[in-house]
Every structure is written in C-alpha cells, then in structure tokens.
Amino acid sequence: MPVLPSSDHSLLRVIGDADGAGDRTVDGLTGDDLLAIHRSLVLLRTYDERSVVYHRQGRIGTYAMFWGHEAIQAGAVHALRERDWIFPSYRESAIGLLRGMPAATVLQWWRGHPSGWWNPQRWRVASICVPIATHVPHAAGAAWGAALRGEDTVALAVFGDGATSEGAFHEGANFAAVMQAPLVLLCNNNQWALSTPLSAQTAATALVDKAVGYGMPGVRVDGTDVLAVLEAVGDAVARARRGEGPTFVEAVSYRAAPHGTADHPEAYIDPARVEEARRDECLGRFEGYLRRAGLLTDDRAESTRAEALELLREGIGAAEAEEPGDVSLVFDTAYAEPPPALARDLDELRRVRGGA
Ligand SMILES: Cc1ncc(C[n+]2csc(CCOP(=O)(O)OP(=O)(O)O)c2C)c(N)n1
Ligand SMILES: [Mg+2]
Incomplete structure (x- = not known):
C-alpha cells in the first residue's frame, strides 16, 4: 500500500460494492483470520447496542456510543500484536474486549465502579481517556520508552477529529515524529465533535494533510471498511516496528448515533447523512464480503451474535453482583x-x- 502524499485525499478500500465490484484481499489474511475479525465486529456491535439498553434501564450511567465505528477499532486491533499498546478515548471504551477484557470491567467503568479501572499492563490497554487528546502524548511517550528499552512494541492512539485541534495532539504528534517513536495515530474522523462540524473544526482540506506538517506519512482510509483499516494500520505498524517512526491514519466515517446518551443530534445533524451511514454500516458491509467469499452462513452469523449476547448478559450480571465501591x-x-x-x-x- 503506498504512503499517500498529502495532496491525495482518496480513500483506501478493500471491500467493494454490494455486488462485489472492487473487492480485494489483504495479503496474509486467512479465512480463520477473517472470521476472527467478524467475531470482533459482532462483539463490539453487541456491546454497544446492549449498553444503550442498559443505560435506558438505569443500569449504567451516561454512555458514548460507537455504533458504526466498530470497523476502525477491530481493524486496528487485528493489525497489532498482543504486546502492542492501545490508548483509547471514551469512543473506544470497549476496545479491551478484543484483548479478552471481561465485559463486566468496561460496564463497571460506565457504572462509575472502581473495578472499572483496570491495570493497563494486564491487557496493554491504557485507561479510557475522556479529556480530548491528552492520551496522544501518553501514547507517544509509551512508544518512545519502549523503543529506548529496545523492545519492538508499537503504541496505537485512537482519537476523534475534534482531538486534532487540541494542543496535546500537536505535542504528541510532533514529539513522536522528532523522536521517531513507534506510534500509530488513528483518527476517527466522524465529522462531528459533539455538535461542532468538521468545517468549524479545521481549515485543512483533509485531516490527513496534518501528517506532512509533522514530517510523517499519512493515509486516508474508509472507516467503514474493516479490512482497509487493518491494511493501513498494518502498514503503519510495520513501519513503526522497523524504526521508521509514526504514521497518521485518518479513518473517514460519519457519526450515525448520538454523541452520547445525553445528546440530541436532531438539533444539528444531517438526517440524510445519518440514514446513509446506517445503511452502509461496517458490519453489514463486512458480512456481505464474507458471504461473497463463501465464508459466512446464516447459522454462523446467528451463533456469533448469540455468543456475544451471552457474554454481555454475563457481563452485566457480574457487574451488578459486585458490592458498590x-x-x-x-x-x-x-x-x-x-x-x-x-x-x-x-x-x-x-x-x-x-x-x-
Ligand atoms: C479537553 C477537553 N475539552 C472538551 C471536552 C468536552 N468534549 C467531550 S466530547 C467532545 C467532542 C470530541 O470530538 P472528537 O474529538 O471528534 O471525538 P468524537 O466524540 O467524535 O469521537 C468534547 C469537546 C473534553 N472532554 N475534553
Ligand atoms: Mg468526532
């Protein structure tokens, strides 16, 4: 995959149209790998949908949905090795599930219970970051520190379009580039920072253009294409592991759910774009790809979903069974x-x- 010059704003894609036109494969991915990625997407989707219900039932507190953004998270995690670090924002609160973190742990975080604050070393997933972009310098420091110790671990920081206007983003990105830290900066450009549209956020034509100012490669991918995210992050990880420094990955999406449970996007969002984003959402797109490849049957899709639902049922039960802090x-x-x-x-x- 080429490193795009900053003037190239085209989106990297692997999954084609609904009729399969444009479908590609990713080097090195087996059928089992593709099904593992599918399980990850279903797990995140199920976690997200159940969390909204748990919120409405008063069983968790306020919650930031990531419906439609699962491909960005799953694609990135599947491009990492288990020992690589993940620095999530609140939008990626459940990313640890893909490393085996129990659902109860994440649910407890949203319930404000102390057991929701895990030891970051355990799954190599840092604490969920709520202040916008402050985890970017943390990730840059962790990546640089690992390099200084002679480890070959990479750090991934995931943040939103709004985060690119914060000083902490600039400091982390600049530091990582100067020190050639093994960092991947993964921006979920969902076009909104709460009710602030991208046009009011930046005068840049595309966020990927920021990469050139830091002297790092940048790439723009379709954020609803899990395999494109995996390919782009995979290339960035390989570059970082070779000692060639950080990469900025702009994953372009559209926020098809409210910012959080306390938001009323009807007041500001474009309903036609939401409708479109819901129609072209990432899980359905990937399931279409798997079916075209003969890898996914109705039975398998059904059992994967049932497994994820059971995990969530157990998770909320375990969370509620704990003594309050x-x-x-x-x-x-x-x-x-x-x-x-x-x-x-x-x-x-x-x-x-x-x-x-
Ligand atoms: C430093 C800081 N300033 C303001 C806020 C309030 N705030 C919470 S979410 C949000 C929008 C962030 O948008 P973006 O970075 O695009 O992430 P998204 O929510 O779209 O994933 C803001 C401004 C905050 N959490 N931290
Ligand atoms: Mg955003």
Whole structure:
C-alpha cells in the first residue's frame, strides 16, 4: 500500500460494492483470520447496542456510543500484536474486549465502579481517556520508552477529529515524529465533535494533510471498511516496528448515533447523512464480503451474535453482583492532607446515600 502524499485525499478500500465490484484481499489474511475479525465486529456491535439498553434501564450511567465505528477499532486491533499498546478515548471504551477484557470491567467503568479501572499492563490497554487528546502524548511517550528499552512494541492512539485541534495532539504528534517513536495515530474522523462540524473544526482540506506538517506519512482510509483499516494500520505498524517512526491514519466515517446518551443530534445533524451511514454500516458491509467469499452462513452469523449476547448478559450480571465501591474512594487519593471541608462532604454523601 503506498504512503499517500498529502495532496491525495482518496480513500483506501478493500471491500467493494454490494455486488462485489472492487473487492480485494489483504495479503496474509486467512479465512480463520477473517472470521476472527467478524467475531470482533459482532462483539463490539453487541456491546454497544446492549449498553444503550442498559443505560435506558438505569443500569449504567451516561454512555458514548460507537455504533458504526466498530470497523476502525477491530481493524486496528487485528493489525497489532498482543504486546502492542492501545490508548483509547471514551469512543473506544470497549476496545479491551478484543484483548479478552471481561465485559463486566468496561460496564463497571460506565457504572462509575472502581473495578472499572483496570491495570493497563494486564491487557496493554491504557485507561479510557475522556479529556480530548491528552492520551496522544501518553501514547507517544509509551512508544518512545519502549523503543529506548529496545523492545519492538508499537503504541496505537485512537482519537476523534475534534482531538486534532487540541494542543496535546500537536505535542504528541510532533514529539513522536522528532523522536521517531513507534506510534500509530488513528483518527476517527466522524465529522462531528459533539455538535461542532468538521468545517468549524479545521481549515485543512483533509485531516490527513496534518501528517506532512509533522514530517510523517499519512493515509486516508474508509472507516467503514474493516479490512482497509487493518491494511493501513498494518502498514503503519510495520513501519513503526522497523524504526521508521509514526504514521497518521485518518479513518473517514460519519457519526450515525448520538454523541452520547445525553445528546440530541436532531438539533444539528444531517438526517440524510445519518440514514446513509446506517445503511452502509461496517458490519453489514463486512458480512456481505464474507458471504461473497463463501465464508459466512446464516447459522454462523446467528451463533456469533448469540455468543456475544451471552457474554454481555454475563457481563452485566457480574457487574451488578459486585458490592458498590465505598464513596470515600472519591476523596481518598485527591489530597495528601485533605482540607476539613472534604470530610464534611464525605459525611454528607454517606448520609444522603443512606449510610452506604
Ligand atoms: C479537553 C477537553 N475539552 C472538551 C471536552 C468536552 N468534549 C467531550 S466530547 C467532545 C467532542 C470530541 O470530538 P472528537 O474529538 O471528534 O471525538 P468524537 O466524540 O467524535 O469521537 C468534547 C469537546 C473534553 N472532554 N475534553
Ligand atoms: Mg468526532
């Protein structure tokens, strides 16, 4: 796959049209690999759809959906090795599931339970980052640190179009390029930063153009094509592992779900674009590709979905069976010597929660 010059804004694609025109294959991927990617997509889709239901039932707190963005996450994870680092934003909250993290752990994060904060070393997945772009320098530092130790691990940071306007993005990208850190910067350009459209976010013609300013290769891919993401991230990972530094990957998508459970996109979004994005969503596109290749049957699709649903059923059950965390945890690690007002706040909190 060529590294695109910044003036080339064409989208890399592997999956063709519904009739198969334009279908390609990715070097080195077996039928079993393709089915594993399918399981990942179904798992993420199921996690996302169930989470919206759990939110409506009052079983998890506010939630940021990633419906339609599963291809970006699954494509990227399948391009990494298990020992490579992943730095997710809130939009990729469940990416750890693809490394074997229990669903209960992620659900507990959205329930505000302490067990939702995992040890990043365990799955090589950093904590979910809510402040926009602050995980980019963390990922750059982790990647550089690994290189200094002589390891051949790569770090992947996933963030949105809005993150590219933040100082932290600039600092992380610039640092990684200067130090030739083994980093992949994966931007999910879903055209919206909450209600701010891309046109109000940047004057650049395309986000991929930012790469040239940092002196790194950039590539633009169809973010609803899991194999194109895998191919682009795979090339970026290979380059990073060879010691050739970071790559910026712009995965172009459209946000087909609200920003989060507290959002009303009807007030600002283009309903025709949402309709189109829902029609061309990534799981259906990949299932069409697998069926054309003779790899996916109705039975297999059904059983994969049933497995994922069971995993979520178990996950929410396990999360709800845990004892609630003690509210003092909110205060305990904030100050070495807490001001007296905090003790009063804690007493008040215990009183309103009925002594919990
Ligand atoms: C530093 C910082 N500023 C503002 C916010 C509030 N905020 C939450 S989500 C969001 C939009 C981010 O958009 P984008 O980077 O495109 O990611 P997306 O939500 O589309 O995945 C903003 C501004 C924040 N979380 N952190
Ligand atoms: Mg966005």
